[in-house]
Amino acid sequence: MSDDLKKEVQEAPLLWPLTPIPTFEEVYDPKICTEASREISTIFEGWLHPKHEMAKPEALGQIRVLECGHGGLQCNSMQAGGYLGELGANVIMVEPPGGSPIRKLTAFGRKRYMFKDNVNGDLCGGTFLHECRNKQSITLDLTKEEGREILKKLAVHADVLIENYAPGQFDAWGIGYRQLSKINPRLIYVWNGQKGQWGSLKDKPGELYPSSPCASGWCHATGLPKSFGGTPIRSGERSDDILAGNLTAHAVCAALIFRNNVSRKGQFIEVTSSEAHARIHDYAWGWYGMDGSSKPRYGNWDLAINIYSVNPCKDGYMMVGGGHDRLWYRIWKTVGKDRPELEDMILDEPTLRVVIDRVGHDQQVKTLCCLTDWMKDWTREECRAKLLEEEVAAGGVSFLDEVAEEPHYKYRGMVRAIETAHYGKVLFCGSVFYGHRTPGRVKDLGRPVGYDNSDVYRKLLGFDTDKLNELFAKGLI
């Protein structure tokens, strides 16, 4: 490592945690916690606490996944590989020589937000680093015939192949499901895309998020109505690609079970971002079918539940939820402690007496104006503390610094840091799969380009150093 680089890495310490991670004694202090609660939580901790995770087996420990999701900038296959990796699969990420284009993504193109490899000085974006957890990185040029021949050899050793190239691209290259299933009939092959590899809106080469939620009606239904000054809005994160990643991991597990129990062979699967969104667009479709209603935008309120919304308070935005009588009256009791006249106004209002009458637009306006009138005098934390006293689900809209420092998340290892071999200490979100016998876990974050070339090609294909050097010289890896 050059002195300059060393200095830079040292000058970029991890700014976390700013407040200490709470200890067991603090969390279950008898002063704030009943004996029964402490007892049951201790049992849960014994089963689930991530500090035990490395001693346990992995659910998909015998599965090998080839993830070819790096021909373009779509992030769906990358997500899927991350989830399968958390569950223990050996995910081999096939990048083009020189590295995945996703590595170069950084907010506003700013190099100073990227992570510098402390050996060769290469820069890597945070998204890639965060999502490519537990993966081995190899490089292979699939645009060349010789590279594709190598992929075919790798496919022999794989249980799963995930790709998100343009529709029909792999098939035209002779490495689609039709061809690879001849080589390895047990191969489960997943194609990811925005809208589909067939059909009238089939993907154009290079198509990315957010074209998928635009097609599924999702974006048009997110945001405030125009009369409130709103426009349709996309999700800040690549929500569809994430959903498609979730579903790809789901489909792969289902196909593994089917392969094991019934068919003894793989199959061809298609998971698209757009349809993942359409699938979860709850009542929009049923409602349309009933009377032709086209679900409108309703901002941070909910068309079907009152109160279930986010509204301004003194220092930000505050979520309060409680549609049913039990919570409804608790919310107004809380408000009434400071502002009895607001509580009276709501309780005296005849159109707000019955749960199902409360979701009319006028009722929502009345309700939420009263609620906001109370919240405007209090900060998010004050509102939350007052509402939690009455066991009402409430919380402020948290920015990521607040998320990173939330004691609950730190205690559970949801937000944690890892010392990576090349990028220093990195803050990340842990695996969502807490488990008793086979917990999901994060062993490493994204690795440098071609980090595992030698390991993978030697182990799976028997390539020796000369062969690897030759492939490198030809620009194939």
Add this chain to the structure above:
Amino acid sequence: MTEHLDKLPFDEYCKTVFNKDTLAEKPEALKGYRVLSCTQYILGPCAAAYLGELGAEVIKIEVPRLGEPMRHCSPYNESWFYPVSRWNPGRGTSPAFQGANHNEYFVTLDYRKPEAKELFYNFVQKTDAMVWNYRPGTFDRWKIGYGACKEVNPRIVLAWCGGFGGFGPGRNWASYDILGQAKGGVFSFTGHRAGRATAGFPSKHTTWIMDYSIGMLVSTAMLAGLYWRDTVSNLGNYFECSQVQGSTRYTEYGLPLWGRTGIVRMRWGNWDTEICVNGIVACGLSSYPHSDHPAEKEEGYICVQAYTDADFSNLMNLIGRPDLAKKYATHDDRVEARAQEEIYPAIEEFLKDKNKEEAARIFTGAGLVNQPLLTIREAANCDHFLERGSLGWYDDPYYGDVFTQKVIYKMSDSPPRLKHVHRPVGCDNEEIYQRVCGLSSDQIREFEAKEII
């Protein structure tokens, strides 16, 4: 058979193997698995429903008579599937219930009654997987939690899902989808930033995305648990998935960026922080200027993508701003915030006398990737989703013609499929308690009279 497929053009091949009309001719991936769903609202129910679509026998347990609360939350309180149950023919079930409860059997059981425990254990003995989303510790207090279940059936794969998880300082906090979005982080960076439009504040996702998407992960965990049980260990399992963590998991570069630089990821409206041009822009005109629906009457929107140098220069020439193509020649130049502030308004200026269809025609003609924002009505009538069988009309055995979302994804050999959208409360008491639990009709009637089931 396969030789015939090998010769087809790729499009035709896909249409054949993913044909929505031949789903019923193929086997189901999870045939023979039984899943118990002790859930309410969306997060838990949808996790079981995804397994139901794949062929598992999902038995959903609800409170007797009333059913679970999600049945009773309908937009504007105006659309219902009748009846909600045979005890209450005058009330209906909300369409919000259908997306999360495909293909399930609906039975009732009041866990709190002493006789119920026996029945519940009876189910547990005969079940492969189970999902619940009551507050942590509730089932353990009733002695039907993981500790008790694994004694009754050591091979059972259990999954709990909910807001904050069963241990830690926040274990008693209740949660909803929208709270997950808010407390987990994605809420804070979705929406316009202040100053660009009047509505510059954080925005929620239109539907209960943290419920449905964490449901996918819970469901994945259960499948992985079943696979591990069947291939490796013959042992059950217990998973816990927290909703707020899902929301944090989706923040992409947010946490690494904060940890390294102390910079907080913020809202960037309809543009993309990492890729330019890749955003949603307003067209000046509406496609339905005479519509009564405010969301149709307003101007249209279109998503346009031109992030390579060639595409970007093409787009800038098309809108008559070749100067911008020169000024922002590289991707690093044009993705910078100030560049984006110049580029997108220039595109909107070009589109101000066009509606989204015209815009799409012009962009497509120039070879640029674009996608007009479809309204729900347009998406529901879009050939693409109908021919692929993702959305469509369904002749439901209970509710007649229903328009619904259909399957989660396409599989060539063991595809998921829709068998019924859902059923009334307690509809399958007779069948399930007889077939699975071995009760007689007399016993079932007796339990129903006592409101145990």
